[in-house]
Amino acid sequence: MTTETTAPAGRDRLGPLIITIFGLYARGEHNWLSVASVVQLMADLGFEGAAVRSSISRLKRRGVVRAERRDGAGYALSESTLETLAEGDTRIFERRRATVADGWLVVVFSVPESEREKRHALRTSLTQLGFGTAAPGVWVAPGNLAVETRRTLERRGLAEYVDIFAGEHFAFEDLRSKVRAWWDLDELTDLYADFLRRHRPVAEAGVSSVRQAFQDYVPMLTAWRRLPYSDPGLPLSLLPPGWNGVTAEALFEELNGTLSAPAREHALAVIHGR
Numbered sequence: 001m002t003t004e005t006t007a008p009a010g011r012d013r014l015g016p017l018i019i020t021i022f023g024l025y026a027r028g029e030h031n032w033l034s035v036a037s038v039v040q041l042m043a044d045l046g047f048e049g050a051a052v053r054s055s056i057s058r059l060k061r062r063g064v065v066r067a068e069r070r071d072g073a074g075y076a077l078s079e080s081t082l083e084t085l086a087e088g089d090t091r092i093f094e095r096r097r098a099t100v101a102d103g104w105l106v107v108v109f110s111v112p113e114s115e116r117e118k119r120h121a122l123r124t125s126l127t128q129l130g131f132g133t134a135a136p137g138v139w140v141a142p143g144n145l146a147v148e149t150r151r152t153l154e155r156r157g158l159a160e161y162v163d164i165f166a167g168e169h170f171a172f173e174d175l176r177s178k179v180r181a182w183w184d185l186d187e188l189t190d191l192y193a194d195f196l197r198r199h200r201p202v203a204e205a206g207v208s209s210v211r212q213a214f215q216d217y218v219p220m221l222t223a224w225r226r227l228p229y230s231d232p233g234l235p236l237s238l239l240p241p242g243w244n245g246v247t248a249e250a251l252f253e254e255l256n257g258t259l260s261a262p263a264r265e266h267a268l269a270v271i272h273g274r
Contacts, residue, residue: 012055012058014042014047014051014052014055015055015058015059016222017042017045017047017218017219017222018038018042018052018055018056018059019059019064019081019222020218020221020222020225021033021038021041021042021218021267022038022065022075022077023077023085023088024218024221024263024264024267025264025267025268025271026075026076026077027077027082027085029271031076031077031082032068032070032074032075032076033074033075033271034070034071034072034073034074034271035053035056035072035073035074035075036072036073037074037270037271038052038056038075039052039053040270041214041218041267041270041271044211044214044215044266044270045215045218045219056075059075060075063078063080063081064077064078064081065077065078065081066078083155087148087151087152088225090148091148091228091229092221092224092225092228093256095228095233096144096233097233097234097235097236098142098143098144098145098232098233098234098235099235099237100175100235100237100238102142102143102144102235103142103143103166103167103168104140104141104142104143104166104167104168104169105131105140105141105142105143105145105146105149105164105165105166106134106138106139106140106164106165106166106167107126107131107138107139107140107141107149107162107163107164107165108137108138108139108162108163108165109122109137109158109161109162109163110137110161111161118158118161121156121158122153122158122161122162125152125153125156125158126139126141128229129141129145129148129149129152129229129232130145130228130229130230130231130232130233131149131232132179132182132183133182134178134182140182141232142232142233142234142235143166144233145232145233146164146166149164150164175238176238179234179238179239183231183234185239185240187230188230188231188245189240189243189244189245191226191227191230192227192231192244192245192247192248193244195223195224195227195248195251195252196244196247196248196251198223199216199220199223199251199255200251202216202220202255202259203251203254203255203258206258207258207259207262209262210262210263210265210266210269211266213258213259213262213263213265213266214262214263214266214267216255216259216263217255217256217259217260217263218263220252220255220259221256224252227245227248231245
């Protein structure tokens with residue numbers, strides 16, 4: 001799953017949680033969840049029904065979900081959202097951290113002035129893929145993102161504006177200093193520290209019930225899913241010593257391993273009215 005479809009947290013804090021619920025549980029239910037089940041699951045997270053329904057309506061207007069009646073009123077994920085979530089699954093659950101030997105991708109693009117919206121879409125897409133900015137109009141990312149980058153830009157209709165190059169950093173300055181200039185490592189450090197602060201107590205407490213597992217898992221996954229895009233898996237040899245992203249990754253893997261199954265048990269019981 002991915003943050004691509006989420007609204008900024010300041011505008012809608014419920015939307016990202018609802019997308020997480022749909023991403024985790026709707027796809028295994030023939031891509032559909034009833035309104036009642038979503039409202040009940042969000043109630044478990046502490047949100048009132050009216051606010052949940054309003055947030056779902058906003059997601060519908062944005063094309064993230066579509067209304068669909070099956071066994072009552074409900075929603076399905078749109079085709080574009082399904083594609084985005086499938087791409088995100090790999091980045092979030094199967095991410096491989098790059099090494100210097102993977103080399104680098106360099107993306108350059110040229111967009112006519114008459115299509116300025118495409119320029120914005122390209123910048124947004126490259127940012128969401130985790131690219132750093134080497135210079136105006138020149139974007140860089142670890143080489144192991146080549147397939148994902150090409151697929152994403154093609155799917156969004158942006159390929160005709162872009163050239164993608166792959167290779168090594170040959171010269172001149174120290175690559176570690178370049179990485180610090182291309183990515184905001186201080187911000188990444190703060191994001192990982194916040195994740196650790198918020199969710200380490202969950203690991204320490206353990207699993208007390210399937211409902212509690214759900215209440216812990218969905219917010220944890222929602223918080224985590226933006227991080228593999230902010231940090232595209234930069235080589236550890238180029239990052240500061242003791243990089244807290246490694247500790248955060250280990251915590252995510254631990255919590256995903258312990259919470260996923262009981263959280264799913266609770267969610268399916270709600271979805272099926274058990």
